Amino acid sequence: MKTTAPKTRSITVSDVARAANVSKATAARVLGGYGVVSDMIRADVMAAAKALDYRPNELARSMTTGRSGIIGVVVGDIENPFFSLAVRGISDAAKAAGFNVILANSGEKIEAEKAAVKLLIGKRVDGLIVTPSESRDISHLRDIHRSGRPLALLDRALPDLDVDTVTVDDRGIAMRATRILADAGHRNIAYVTAVDAEGHEYRDLGQIYTSSVRERIDGFLTVCRDAGIERPERYVRLGATSPAETRGVADKLLSGPDRATAILASDSVIALEIFRVIRQRGLRIPEDISLITFHDADWTSVTTPPVTVIDQPVYALGKSVAELLIRRLKGETRSPERLILPTAIIERGSVGPPSNRER
Amino acid sequence: MKTTAPKTRSITVSDVARAANVSKATAARVLGGYGVVSDMIRADVMAAAKALDYRPNELARSMTTGRSGIIGVVVGDIENPFFSLAVRGISDAAKAAGFNVILANSGEKIEAEKAAVKLLIGKRVDGLIVTPSESRDISHLRDIHRSGRPLALLDRALPDLDVDTVTVDDRGIAMRATRILADAGHRNIAYVTAVDAEGHEYRDLGQIYTSSVRERIDGFLTVCRDAGIERPERYVRLGATSPAETRGVADKLLSGPDRATAILASDSVIALEIFRVIRQRGLRIPEDISLITFHDADWTSVTTPPVTVIDQPVYALGKSVAELLIRRLKGETRSPERLILPTAIIERGSVGPPSNRER
DNA sequence: TTATTGTGTGAGACCGGTCTCTTTGATAAT
DNA sequence: ATTATCAAAGAGACCGGTCTCACACAATAA
Numbered sequence: 170m171k172t173t174a175p176k177t178r179s180i181t182v183s184d185v186a187r188a189a190n191v192s193k194a195t196a197a198r199v200l201g202g203y204g205v206v207s208d209m210i211r212a213d214v215m216a217a218a219k220a221l222d223y224r225p226n227e228l229a230r231s232m233t234t235g236r237s238g239i240i241g242v243v244v245g246d247i248e249n250p251f252f253s254l255a256v257r258g259i260s261d262a263a264k265a266a267g268f269n270v271i272l273a274n275s276g277e278k279i280e281a282e283k284a285a286v287k288l289l290i291g292k293r294v295d296g297l298i299v300t301p302s303e304s305r306d307i308s309h310l311r312d313i314h315r316s317g318r319p320l321a322l323l324d325r326a327l328p329d330l331d332v333d334t335v336t337v338d339d340r341g342i343a344m345r346a347t348r349i350l351a352d353a354g355h356r357n358i359a360y361v362t363a364v365d366a367e368g369h370e371y372r373d374l375g376q377i378y379t380s381s382v383r384e385r386i387d388g389f390l391t392v393c394r395d396a397g398i399e400r401p402e403r404y405v406r407l408g409a410t411s412p413a414e415t416r417g418v419a420d421k422l423l424s425g426p427d428r429a430t431a432i433l434a435s436d437s438v439i440a441l442e443i444f445r446v447i448r449q450r451g452l453r454i455p456e457d458i459s460l461i462t463f464h465d466a467d468w469t470s471v472t473t474p475p476v477t478v479i480d481q482p483v484y485a486l487g488k489s490v491a492e493l494l495i496r497r498l499k500g501e502t503r504s505p506e507r508l509i510l511p512t513a514i515i516e517r518g519s520v521g522p523p524s525n526r527e528r
Numbered sequence: 529m530k531t532t533a534p535k536t537r538s539i540t541v542s543d544v545a546r547a548a549n550v551s552k553a554t555a556a557r558v559l560g561g562y563g564v565v566s567d568m569i570r571a572d573v574m575a576a577a578k579a580l581d582y583r584p585n586e587l588a589r590s591m592t593t594g595r596s597g598i599i600g601v602v603v604g605d606i607e608n609p610f611f612s613l614a615v616r617g618i619s620d621a622a623k624a625a626g627f628n629v630i631l632a633n634s635g636e637k638i639e640a641e642k643a644a645v646k647l648l649i650g651k652r653v654d655g656l657i658v659t660p661s662e663s664r665d666i667s668h669l670r671d672i673h674r675s676g677r678p679l680a681l682l683d684r685a686l687p688d689l690d691v692d693t694v695t696v697d698d699r700g701i702a703m704r705a706t707r708i709l710a711d712a713g714h715r716n717i718a719y720v721t722a723v724d725a726e727g728h729e730y731r732d733l734g735q736i737y738t739s740s741v742r743e744r745i746d747g748f749l750t751v752c753r754d755a756g757i758e759r760p761e762r763y764v765r766l767g768a769t770s771p772a773e774t775r776g777v778a779d780k781l782l783s784g785p786d787r788a789t790a791i792l793a794s795d796s797v798i799a800l801e802i803f804r805v806i807r808q809r810g811l812r813i814p815e816d817i818s819l820i821t822f823h824d825a826d827w828t829s830v831t832t833p834p835v836t837v838i839d840q841p842v843y844a845l846g847k848s849v850a851e852l853l854i855r856r857l858k859g860e861t862r863s864p865e866r867l868i869l870p871t872a873i874i875e876r877g878s879v880g881p882p883s884n885r886e887r
Numbered sequence: 888t889t890a891t892t893g894t895g896t897g898a899g900a901c902c903g904g905t906c907t908c909t910t911t912g913a914t915a916a917t
Numbered sequence: 918a919t920t921a922t923c924a925a926a927g928a929g930a931c932c933g934g935t936c937t938c939a940c941a942c943a944a945t946a947a
Contacts, residue, residue: 541903541905560904584903587903592905
């Protein structure tokens with residue numbers, strides 16, 4: 170049943186209408202699934218549509234309806250398993266509600282993030298989920314809101330932007346993790362994050378424009394100080410943006426007389442690189458160095474020893490934020506919600522007391 | 529400078545035209561960046577556009593132009609790092625050429641794949657990149673082609689579909705990996721894949737509808753037979769579709785008198801789970817069991833011992849297929865190309881001779 | 888019988904851009 | 918002075934759907 174390939178122009182409602190001997194309006198009613206049409210005519214139109222191999226032009230459809238059925242998602246880095254998993258949570262929730270997802274990567278660059286948001290608004294997505302890379306410049310996020318499209322924030326809150334937000338208790342969980350390290354006897358505890366700041370050196374929280382990381386560092390420092398550690402901020406390291414950078418940071422951290430005896434890594438990608446450096450330097454975990462990382466990435470359980478992790482509910486994070494957004498898309502009006510999901514620590518084998526040598 | 533929020537309707541070309549006291553056509557020329565306009569009027573229109581905060585409606589734009597600037601990508605599983613990396617290759621190439629990417633997940637289900645393709649065609653993407661989950665039912669892929677949009681295949685070839693395709697030499701590289709195992713003295717070598725078939729038991733290649741996997745199994749069996757191993761197909765295991773399933777497969781493989789002494793895993797997700805099972809059963813690598821996996825996933829280098837891997841050029845795979853597609857989108861007409869990228873094996877520490885006990 | 892209600896269909900405007908065709912007015916050529 | 922040429926701007930059709938409104942005709946109520 171090979172009809173000649175309709176190369177050039179695609180089949181439209183009008184084509185189907187003509188073939189079925191009805192008006193364009195009637196054919197549209199059948200094909201669009203709205204309005205009332207008699208069964209007989211419906212059958213005719215369907216038959217014609219099938220014969221012509223009609224496919225609706227979603228573009229035209231969403232131009233008139235104003236709805237596209239698409240949720241735009243802008244994340245920092247799709248390759249980071251944290252985000253892959255969160256995106257699956259979003260996708261699953263979206264699919265369940267009949268929405269589709271367009272994914273854009275910001276690379277944690279504010280300019281790329283702005284471009285992505287602009288693009289998605291241009292494509293008339295119904296709503297957006299963003300992992301804001303910065304809390305300073307949020308004009309583009311305000312614009313989303315202004316354009317009437319709902320926005321929801323994933324993993325990072327923005328105090329100045331009152332929209333649906335789903336995060337974890339970063340400060341609290343960082344405190345718990347730090348306490349584990351401090352209780353084990355560590356005094357030289359380092360915090361390593363990909364977030365960078367001017368000068369690349371940590372001075373104070375005011376430099377950190379990524380809410381989750383600021384919270385974590387705050388919690389980290391609080392517990393360190395409680396434990397009587399002096400100037401714990403010496404060990405906060407920024408700018409682990411690439412494997413090479415991370416290696417540099419880790420190398421510095423693990424050498425010298427004041428070397429760190431414990432490291433808290435802000436994400437699993439960083440932790441993996443640190444793990445490699447530790448190995449290369451011939452250090453043992455946990456005898457020579459203790460390690461805890463945010464995110465229970467798959468590899469953390471197969472190393473020797475397995476790595477103690479902060480197990481964020483990543484999938485649920487994505488699913489919840491999508492559900493919040495979808496409820497709003499379906500017409501729910503309520504004041505913005507700020508969900509904070511519970512987080513656990515999985516203690517495995519990468520934490521021990523500091524080696525005697527350094528005490 | 530807070531104008532009242534234009535909640536309801538967005539600013540259109542006509543609005544800008546009115547504000548700038550020019551015709552819609554002229555405003556469109558300026559805003560769309562085509563045709564000729566005098567500098568004075570151009571400035572006026574730009575000013576008006578800025579004042580009104582005009583944003584073009586990409587939907588309307590691509591409806592008339594027929595071009596959307598979007599490449600649709602359908603992959604098997606975004607969470608699999610293999611695909612994440614390939615997608616980054618695609619995204620980078622797309623961005624460099626001024627295209628954007630819509631990502632859809634098929635979950636390796638033919639139905640989901642069809643739905644995704646249908647959706648993307650409906651959204652009038654300019655071209656598609658697909659990782660076909662099956663070689664049996666490719667009517668939806670034929671449809672893409674028929675609709676005049678170019679299609680390119682990633683990682684899996686389809687003999688019956690003559691379109692741009694980028695793969696690796698799966699058969700050859702599987703042969704090399706298998707030979708490493710056979711040369712080490714192994715006779716009970718298993719091949720584990722996520723691909724499933726009716727009956728879940730491997731009988732012959734005709735059951736396998738995923739080209740890359742069929743190639744690999746073919747290469748695997750060929751080398752096994754060359755090495756004088758009898759009925760090597762006994763050790764081909766299908767259906768490792770989830771961690772739980774994989775665990776079941778691995779458990780069976782590693783118990784009994786005829787247990788496998790070497791395993792070739794078809795992807796890193798499977799390999800990770802197999803690694804876990806090996807550990808749990810108290811077996812040692814490589815003393816008790818040798819392991820090689822496809823894809824140099826990040827975790828494979830941090831385990832003890834590190835895992836010998838088949839290092840597919842994943843990023844290049846994505847980048848190349850995108851470039852092929854983009855060249856075609858830019859008007860290049862040539863007969864379809866089938867690129868086969870070179871692949872290496874990284875020998876690490878997970879291969880050794882079989883233990884004496886089983887000889 | 889006439890008015891009322893309701894169902895199914897058709898005609899045509901509309902969404903927000905692009906693009907072709909026409910018109911205008913200024914400059915150059917005759 | 919008259920005509921040819923051309924750049925710049927305007928008018929309006931068009932893309933492929935949705936949706937409002939008008940209308941025909943049948944069934945029911947007065």
